Amino acid sequence: MWQTIAKSVFGSANDRYVRSLDKIVARINALETQLEDFSDDELKAQTAKFRLKLEEGATLDDLLPEAFATVREASRRVLGMRHFDVQMVGGITLHRGEIAEMKTGEGKTLVATLATYLNAIEGKGVHVVTVNDYLARRDAEWMGQLHKWLGLTVGVIVPNLPEHARREAYAADITYGTNNEFGFDYLRDNMKDSRAKMVQRPFNFAIVDEVDSILIDEARTPLIISGPTEDKSELYVALDKIVKGLEEEFYEKDEKARNIQLTEDGVEEVEKRLIAAGLLESDNLYDIENTQVVHHLDQALRAVVMFKKDTDYIVKDDKVVIIDEFTGRMMDGRRWSNGLHQAVEAKEGVEIQPENQTMASITFQNYFRMYPKLSGMTGTASTEASEFWDIYKLNVVEIPTNVPVRRIDEEDEFYKNTQDKFLAIAKAIKEKNELGQPVLVGTVSIEKSELLSQFLDKEGVKHNVLNARMHEQEAHIVAQAGRIGAVTIATNMAGRGTDIQLGGNVEFRTDDELGLMEDGPEKDAAIARIKAEVAEERQKVLDAGGLFVLGTERHESRRIDNQLRGRSGRQGDPGLSRFYLCLEDDLLRIFGPDTLFAKMMNSNLEDGEAIGSKWLSKAIETAQKKVEARNYEMRKQVVQYDDVMNDQRKVIYEQRAEIMDSETVDDVVEDMRQDAINAIVATACPPGSYPEQWDVEGLKTKVEDVLGMTPPIDNWLEEDAVEPEMIEERLQDLAKQRLEDRTRDFEEPMWRRAEKGILLQQLDHHWKEHLATLDALRQVVFLRAYAQKQPLNEYKQEAFGLFEMMLESIRESVTKILLTADFRAAAPPPPRELPQLPEFMTGHIDPLTGEDNSNDGDGSAQRPALFGALAGSVMAQASPGGANREDPYAGKVTNRNAPCPCGSGNKYKHCHGAV
Template identity: 45%
Template sequence: MLGVLKEFWSKKTQDRLIKKLYEEYVVPINALESDIARLSDAELRAKTDQFRERLQAGETLDDLLREAFAVVREAAKRVVGMRHFDVQIMGAVVLHQGKIAEMQTGEGKTLVATMPAYLNALTGRGVHIVTVNDYLAKRDRFWMGPIYEFLGLSVGLIQHDSSREERKKAYSCDITYGTNTEFGFDYLRDNMAVRREDIVQRELHYAIIDEVDSILIDEARTPLIISGPAEESTEIYYKIDRVVRRLRQGEHFDIEEKTKAVWLTEEGVREVEKLLHVDNLYEDTGKGTLEHLVRQALRAHHLYRKDVDYVVKNGEVIIVDEFTGRLMHGRRYSDGLHQAIEAKEKLQVKEENQTLASISYQNYFRMYEKICGMTGTAKTEEEEFIFTYGMPVVVIPTNKPLRRTNLQDVIYRTEEEKFEAVVEEIEKLHRQGRPVLVGTVSIEKSERLSRMLHKKGIPHQVLNAKNHEKEAEIIAQAGQRGAVTISTNMAGRGTDIVLGEGVAELGGLHVIGTERHESRRIDNQLRGRAGRQGDPGSSQFFLSLEDDLLRLFGSERIANIMDRFGVERGVPIEHPLVTRMIESAQKKVESYHFGLRKTLLRYDDIMNKQREVIYSQRRMVLFADSVRPFVLQMMEEVVEEILGAYADEKLYPEEWDWEGLDRRLYYLFGWSLRIAEAERPSFDRDKLRELILEKLKTTYQEKVQSVGEDVFREIERYVLLRVVDTHWKDHLHNMDHLREGIGLRAVGQRDPFVEYQLEAFDMFQDMIARIREDTLRYLLRIRVVDKTGGSQSSQVAKASALRSSSQGKEVKSGVSSRITSATSAFPKEGRKKVGRNDPCPCGSGLKYKYCCGKK
């Protein structure tokens, strides 16, 4: 009852909103149409400059909206021969307001975006129009771009193979088309740049996201990651792969398909230790524990299927997007899973990658000042859109009444019976000349169905990740007379299916779903391919008790119903109760996945705060005329940290660790104070601070003079950026490991999230301290070599800086060895026990747990 009331009130609210959109925006925009139509091309184009002047004078975008939208409508009529419908204006207003417009397939979402894109581009701060693939970005740029260009705006396009110069030019345009992946990766690359001129993006101002549910929910499960190779052996993956092939489910391990989880039994742990010839399966390999790698190998063998979750192409494992069926080139499973699959498929295991930069789609798009989206299916996920992005969903009515008939699901006992019934249905409709679009959940299923149709002699097209390049071409022909098209999930999404001549009279396009998806939204996307712009059409799902969704959620109840009615082989059951049970299962799965994404986002938000600090500081360094003020501030902070470690203000000066202080100063700066024992009582912390700072600044100034002020300014900037990048990369690696094991804290009755917050904060503070120290250490030890024998040049200085920073490990190693030698001279007796969070006694300045106490 509560659900019915909620739906009722939701519909009433929706109706009021649509009425308001019509009266407040559509009516006045339509009233302007005749006046705007009388303008010449030059006068219409001049409106752009007038709007910009009005913005400068204090008017807002909302003040300009009605007239600006009327101008865009007129420009579209003249340039591309398309006039915005009233419902498209409503959708455009919703997008400008930073909401999601749910509009059915074929309602012209591409044209809808031109109005808010033009309006928001008037600010001169840039508008990004985000699509799901390069093809759609290019198509829309050259299809809609002439409208903006006619009105005096510049339009750019980002493609996967665009050069840095092309990207920079595209981002400088008023409106830029591109994919979510390219926008996100460009952001990460910009924040790894070591030269100002290498940065391509401007500020993140306003984004219109096409197929918003696909990008912000489906693809948001996987973060964007830029990786670099780590020089470690991959033989361990082959070794573990050979072992897991000998393990038996139920005896050595158990799996949970719903969550794709796997765990070893006690017997399994003993068996693996015996086969690997190790004493402890939980020993860290540098890639994680052996137990972790074994679990990943078991997941690869028992939970990830070839031609379903991934394909093997040209000796590579390529992930298949479970929602769109597209190949995800360049994306790899993380945490050793991809390597485990490569070993399983007997391919060359690619070397481990180390994360250099990463960001989730959620946190990338939340950095925009304003985002909005459009799709045919978003209402079922509205709670998540509001929670994560603050974007409510507004359902825009269709321009013409929807004439699609959604038939009741039919369900069979076995998958074999189901596919036989699907082929019979296709054969019957094909004889009538009616086009059929069949949706499958995997490449494997699409190829199975294709083989069955070949045996029947039914001509058809198969669209899956293996022939992704022909996607738009194949799907565009799906509405022609007699056409039979098999498509994995929503491949071809974004391409309009226009009915061929005489097809409407036959009943239009018929869509067959061969399996219900975990998400109702994906099912609705498939249904939505039929019945565009008032066309007739129909849809129906054919299911079996062996389908994943039914097998995992509720097949027993349906099987009991079939038994009760004495259903024979090949005879389906068709009942509203079955459909309700399936939708109930889908809601449970949707809720489960939403919970997972909420949890992941909570953790990623902590990482994101740290990322924002690092990236904003990095930008300041990159664009500052001089980073000397940063360096001088670092000096004071490092000296304060040294005093905190060796000159405890609660102790008398003669009790301070003067020997440790000298070792630390020598390690960092190459000199020590060597204060005589008799002089020590005369010091206080302020006097000691002034002495160290004065000597440090003097040493630093001598270094600057020896190199030259102008050259050293560039060296300071370069070294600071390189040190930040090196430590940030290591920090990302450490955070990955922390996240992986933090769940175990729950065993000790501690909240894993709170523990993660605390440790992440500690680790971040330690990283910042190491950045300060290493920056000063490298700058004070840098040597500029003049290879020409003449005066030192900036080029030579930069090269030398590069050598110094890239050889930082060698420098650190050399100095550390001297410190180790010095400390080893002290007798072990009498040393107090070092706490995990105390400064390491070796003098490195790190906490003991991150230095000599590291396990």
Template identity: 50%
Template sequence: MISSLVSKVVGSKNERYLKSLQPRVQAINALEPEMQKLTDEDFPKRIAELKEKVDDGTKLDDILPEVFALVREASVRTLGLRHFDVQLIGGMVLHEGKIAEMKTGEGKTLVATLPVVLNALEGKGVHVITVNDYLARRDAEWMGAIYEFLGLTVGTVVHGIDEKERQASYRADITYGTNNEFGFDYLRDNMKFYKEQLVQRDLHYCIVDEVDSILIDEARTPLIISGPSSDSTALYARINAYIPSLKKEEHYTVDEKARSVSLNDEGVAKVEQMLGIENLYDPANITLQHHVLQALKAHSLFERDVDYIVKDGQVVIVDEFTGRLMPGRRFSDGLHQALEAKEGVKVEAENQTLASITFQNFFRMYEKLAGMTGTADTEAVEFKEIYNLDVTVIPTNVPMIRRDYPDAIYRTQEEKFNAIVEDIHELHKNGQPVLVGTISIEKSELLSRMLKKRGVPHDVLNAKQHEREAEIVTNAGEQGKVTIATNMAGRGTDIKLGEGVRERGGLHILGTERHESRRIDNQLRGRAGRQGDPGSSRFYLALDDDLLRLFGSDRISGLMERLGMEEGQAIENKMVSRAIENAQRRVEAHNFDIRKQLLDFDNVMNQQREVIYSLRRELMVNEDLEDLAHEYVDDLLEEIYEPYESTKGAPDEETVETLKARLEELFALSRVLPIMETVPSRDEAAEAIRGILARLKEDAGEQYQEVLRFFMLESLDRHWKEHLANMDHLRDGIGLRGYGQKDPKQEYKREGFAIFQEMLYLIRETALKALCRVRFQRVAEQELVHKEQPEKLNYAGASSDAESKKKQPSRRTQPKVGRNEPCPCGSGKKYKKCCGSAA
């Protein structure tokens, strides 16, 4: 009560912040007459002068009014579009690294040009990320007219372009692309062998368009680069044949909320009988157990034409939030193979993870991150907690006059859809355009069949082609048009009202059911009422809708019964609408927990990933790796000699022989120390190993650094790949620790660190083992090192299929700490035994 009183007196936090930006808006407007006097040739000159100022230390905030005024005038001259004052405010919000919530039709694409140009003056690259390739190309070409007029370069990163095109696009002042392409390019860059082939620069400033879709909806699925494993696929078909004989409730239970399935005692006995095994939970049968549960999931939780479709003999995932097809994406952990077996198509081999990262951790690597969307405020807590992003609601340029009608609630799906078809028919007859939002392809096709029977012409948009999608959505405001769209497909495209539509009430939005997220409903509603246009919206619900069935309380059903609903009759009740909104809040909280848990586990991997990728970058960028090779030698010798040197008195014969065998196994010391009657001292061994490396250096000549780079990177990549598989296995079973009163996350962190330390040791060991044995064969230089095709690189029979790309050299920002010096963290340990153990 007190907080609401304060808001009335001094305004909300959002209002106070917007008010603080007004003086800058006035300063930009005051510069407009000066900008109008400039010739076209003056604009790139002014931008070049401002770049120099920034290079000399001028802060971007100091030149913001001038840059925004230049961009606005450039937009007027190239596109005929002048930024409104609220768009200037949106640009300032984005420049400050916040999320700007702007209603549909407020011109977010144009707003982005203001902070994009301002931040491009730093010369470090600006990324603008959109939801699909079509929008990335469209926006880069459309807004590119402004950038090129100002003398700035623009690049586009979309699916299908080659490495050189990617490299050129990332080196442009401004780069447009999709979240998947940027994320996968980051992962691919960290799988390269040569710095000349890296494509991305450092991640500097990024604006994410439709930020809620990318940073919230898609954040549940990590980006994974994988390769085929050697496991057979025959078991999937075998297990699939048994599943139809298992009956729900009798043999297994399904938890639709948690999207999980579990066998009961009768089910376990039935499976053991079918498979001819004694104990399904015996460790030897863990693979069978896993396949059975995945097959059950495929049959009981995943529906064809809802969660996936079968197209051209392949199972293609349907994005649960947009309804778009996701070719190339596969469910992990054998689930996709289980679906392929279920549908009787070819079962592809399971994949092994080669590199992965979550969208949360990828986007948090940017020095400054901003976003824009029409719907972010309902997820403000998550944006703040995960990304440290504040949400600012920008007022509309013209007041919103759309009418949002209360929900119409029916008893059954059949009654609901009959009412929907009747209402669409009436609206179409009156010439009012209707945009219908469904939550699945299946519901879209059902409604389409019903409308055809009724003789209502319509377009069905299942988002199979982005260009066609944009065209259909653009025309959705024409008189009498009926458009069915799955969820929010067509986002980013403006719907303008056709002739005579204003007088008929504008575009009507019809939702066939409530989505589990209020934000998705708001996105659908937001398609009507742009820039002060008339419009209306209404959602239709049934008591057996998934949302009400799974998450609605018994109170809703009780209310409906007391209200005495008759067949085919709808009710509009505020109490019921509030109860539905509460159900949506519960689902949103549940989904947030899922994303938070994914992030908590990935944070452990992210720390390890940063260490490995940092070491990898050092191996690629450094011209002289000899010192690092010698550090590897010192580290390994310390590990080997520690048990020998710590023995009180003379070590026994077994310890001596073990040490000799280890030295021979790792370094092949017999090549330089043929007779080791007595154990060489650590210094003698180090000197002998350096002698082996010196001989290799002499044989390799100019190629010595490439030899070191190759074997160090090859060892790192091999063990990192194995480590990712080990971490996947650890995570799969870590939840069981909860039964032992242990925190699974802490256990994952503790054990993950132990196997990571072991992996770092193996990287050094494997690299030196190879370097001490390699026999360098003199061949023509072009056969030895072919940087365009690194797989041609051969050293005594060793080869690598790694790719390669280009990156600017990293620069050390602090003095180098010696491996044997005290650690600067103050632990009292040697640096190499403490913080330096990861390097």
């Protein structure tokens, strides 16, 4: 009770924090009159003045009032827009590294210019992160006018941008781009073999637009760069036929987890069908030989039963295209992982693309946490405030609106079934349409959009449908959704980036109607006419009650519902919102409490009859909270697992950076050689054991394999008081001498480049293999829970052990190549056409469920050069032991332990027979 009284008297903590910023806003406003008297040149000179102050020791906080006032005045002159006081509060919030929650239509794009300009003055780079390429280009062009006018450079990152253009864009003071492009460029940079080829600079400050969509919704799945593996098309098609022939009694599905599994009878039935199809190597489905078949069988089941066409994906141009569940957009080029996309392609009978192997990966959480300062803005963040703080240490600040919100949010209407609900929706839309009131309808899938469209056609209501099929028309449809009598059906309104202005959008109408008209008096008159028509139409819409937002069902997340509602009532306009629900809605059917169903079914609700109550709304909100909590646990689990890999990733990437920055790596190579020799001896001669217990034959074989030598180990063992340390020292000396002998014919700079190239190549190769191993481990480690063990702890322990093994393998392979591979000085070979390498794939894939996607690469990912540093001066041959290029045993059945006839002195399996 006391908390309620205190809040009513003093305001909430958020209110008090916002009020504390009023003093800074007052200082900014006090400078406005002074800056209005500045000429354009004087105002532009402010940037150089601020940079000079920074060099003299001033901080960005010291410059904030004058810098913000400068941006406000420049914006008024360049863009014709003056920042409101509440927008100044938003700008301060962004500069402080917090999340500014601002309602739709409050001008978040303009707010970002304040913090962007101030932080860009330092010259360290500011990244403005958007949710799609359209917004990145638009904001870079639109707000870029202001920044360029003030003397800053602006770049934009979009797909298929050449490497040199990317480097220039990142070198700019302000860089606009999507979260995916920033993340993929980071991964690509850490796959390159020299600093000169990297495009990104050290991270400084990022402002994330639609921060909830990027850091919450999309953060359920990490970014992945992968390469294609072998083709298994026939297996996918065969399993698809078997799964499609299964009756429902043979499997159980869990719609909450979007998972499915066979019953005991189902296993027996599938085994019979697989054996008949010749797909099993043994009679038992779960024998180890059939592991691959079981995996792809599970994916075929999920594809056929759980994934729905026109809801989860569409088929376009003979390709399966994923639909983003949060925005309703097509995700061209993105693919589900672990064979799921291939299973859906088999289901739809389109061409099956090969699977991919992970080569680099990072979660959005760990990517964005690398920025020293991070901030964000959105219209809906407060419901996820705890997650923003837990994961990113970001505080959410609710910024008050410039004008009080006048929108009326009505109680939900509840119907018995979908048919009754859609009839009522169509009737309500027709009533509003006859009044001239524009209507925006939000649906959760393409299927529901098209179903509603059929109902409206029967009622004779003209309307536009905005979904993944109408992707190209998106901005134009949204911009005109506020005109008289307009009816717009949208799959999802999250992150659309275009305001719905009552009466229509002058800019879009001008482009649509006068796009081809030449500038001149005639065009000016036409623009004036359009402005007058829009103003007149706006008044009529206001009289009709403003924009009516209608939701056809509740989304899993309250934020998505709030985003839809927020489209109405912008900048103090009147508006109305209402949601229509029924028992058959996915949210209520899957997540709703059983008591809700029981009470509703027993209430004798008549066909076509609707009810609404606070109790129902509360029950629905409870269901949404359940889903939000479940999704948070999923994201948290992804972060926890990736944190393990992230520590290892930092070590590898830092090691790569050190190697690339070093003139020579001979000290690193020497340490690796010593560690490799010590490990070989320690394995064969364990500490504390007696000489008669040592694995002498194993030691000889390993030394011959790795060091390419056959030292007199038997003679050493005959000496008195022989110790492992003595063997180590002698092997170290022999290996060092062998290396000196091998490098005598090479100039030192040439050999140092060879060492560097080999070291990077082996680091990348083993890291890629390590990622594949961790992926496999992550998919099965949950089984440890049956043994009463914590899967995450087990994963940490296993991953640590695997990382140690990987480092040991790197040390051994580098040593082996340098001591056994045949390096020959050669004249630069004539230029030749290189074979076409397979394209990299970039992806956004869920490591736990396989949901989300992979993305076809734009060709900008660079495969690390194996021996690129040696091109034209050294030819490196990967045949240990100095073999000739031609295999003398080619085409023959050869004993792998026989000596290789090339004269290397090695066994065939260690020479030309090496696998």
